[in-house]
Amino acid sequence: MAKVTLRKKPITKGRQALYLDYYPPIMHPDTGKPVRREYLKIYVFDRPRTEIDKEHNRETQKLAENLRAMRQIEIQNLRFGFLSDSKRNADFINFFKETAIKRSGSNADNWNMAVQYFISFAGQQLRFADLNEILCEDYRDYLLKAQSIGRAGRSISTNTSVSYFGKFRAALKAAFKAGYISTNLGERIDGIKARETHREYLSLEELQRLAKTECESPVIKKASLFSSLTGLRFSDIEKLTWSEVRGTEDNYYLQFRQEKTEGTENLPLSDQAVSLLGERTSANEKVFIGLKYAHIDAFLPKWLLKAKIEKHVTFHSFRHTYATLQLASGTDIYTVSKMLGHRNLKTTQVYTKIVDSKKKEAANRIKLDLL
DSSP states (O other), X not given: OOEEEEEEEEETTTEEEEEEEEEEEEEOTTTOOEEEEEEEEEEEESSOOSHHHHHHHHHHHHHHHHHHHHHHHHHHTTOOGGGOHHHXXXXXXXXXXXXXXXXXXXXXXXXXXHHHHHHHHXXXXXXXXXOXXXXXXXXXXXXXXXXXXTSTTOBOOHHHHHHXXXXXXXXXXXXXXXXXXXXXXXXXXXXXXXXXXXXXOOOHHHHHHHHTSOOSOHHHHHHHXXXXXXXXXXXXXXXXXXGGEEEETTEEEEEEEOTTTOOEEEEEEOHHHHHTTOXXXXXXXXXXXXXXXXXXXXXXXXXXXXXXXXXXXXXXXXHHHHHHHHHHTTOOHHHHHHHHTXXXXXXXXXXXXXXXXXXXXXXXXXXXXXX
């Protein structure tokens, strides 16, 4: 393993350039040739005459020592991206866009908007070399005050800021893993704390009413009810193929990979949920043909209105409905957490507050006139 030593080299005007000496030499990530020196492009004075010169020397020496220690850690972790000018000068904006393109479904829309908000902050181009903690913190502050793109005069919500900044941090972590930046900024910077929000859901009576109401888009109705019976996200329903629907009567299940967590899941299905899917076709064909996230706003509100449901229901509300009704009917929180594919039980615990409030309502329904 190379040892990193801070050294000096005399230059003009009574100054000494600071550089790092690697012994034994390390291999350059671009050229494959051994590298012995890295010039830091900073200098100190040979004979500092004024207090300003002395302060300059102290601060520069401290900076160089920090860089030396950082490089030693990077070399121990076999990371030499700091030597690669081609990677350091590459465009992070393009990398962010390419990372977003790999997503699909509603998650893709969220990633694309995250990219647009970062462009509105940083511009159309930003080198990896210009990424640092200060810029990341400035972007975090910007998001908390940012005006909504396409909605003049309106600010984005805190939880929207949480989502977009989370995507930015994920892109930073991917850039570190790919060797574009030598520090994992995605881990070093703090995220934005989410605000607790009301999770809209349907009662069993409302869900029953919706099931009996005709929808202009049969595939939207089928997917919505399937989500309320399984707890699946839109992204997982949209990409579901017949090869993932397995088993026989009284023993149906899904074997699939969650879009959001990328975890492999085995999810039991009720016979009623399977009956919603219709006639089985070829293994690689999608179950919900023609299902598009963009169509939800066109059909869901009118369907709810027709069923005389005045709640603000989104597609994700059907997942909330599944979780809430399961807990309200007595299913234990651990089982519900597993059914939803949550990695952390705390994520599921938000639904228990809703159930507790319903219990309080039920406790107050029976009243006696004691007088």
